[in-house]
Amino acid sequence: MRTAVSLSALLSFAGFGWAMACHFQTRGKPQPGTLFTALAAPLFATMHLWAVLARALPGALAALACYAAGIALFWSAVAATRGRRLSACFERRTPQAVVTTGPYRFIRHPFYDSYLLVWTGGLAATGWWPLAIPVVVMGTVYYLAARQEERDLLDGPLGGTYRAYMQKTGAFLPSLRRA
Secondary structure, three states, rough: HHHHHHHHHHHHHHHHHHHHHOOEEEEOOOOOOHHHHHHHHHHHHHHHHHHHHHOOOOOHHHHHHHHHHHHHHHHHHHHHHHOOEEEOOOOOOOOOOOOOOOHOEEEOOOHHHHHHHHHHHHHHHOOOOOHHHHHHHHHHHHHHHHHHHHHHHHHHOHHHHHHHHHHHHHOOOOOOOOO
């Protein structure tokens, strides 16, 4: 079980690292929020992986469910945004279109949700309270990034389209209105 949990965590973080290097765009000097995320995420991932390797795993099944859901959501978001040149968090570059396919049909921020599922997986696996810190810190970072991205979209040329999209789609959880 430890091998499955460890590999799931490692594959998750490897995918996220790939996305920062190859899928998301940055321009020039990174913004402070982007830089914080780029420094904090590997530090927290190391802590996460150490805990999964070194501690008891009373919640291994719950962790595997979190990792599986996070990985599936992440790669479906990658597929839906391939070729769209999305910006890294806090980069403040307005996209050229509103993505409404794949997981974006149900939630507006599937990447951030996928990351949170993985951070939660380590906490679920070990029950070790320090792993709540990455969940809270990174969750706050993702929330702030999402708010900024939405303000930028609403203030830009896609504001009307995005406002209509917001009315029928939940930010981090599927909208009850849609159901």
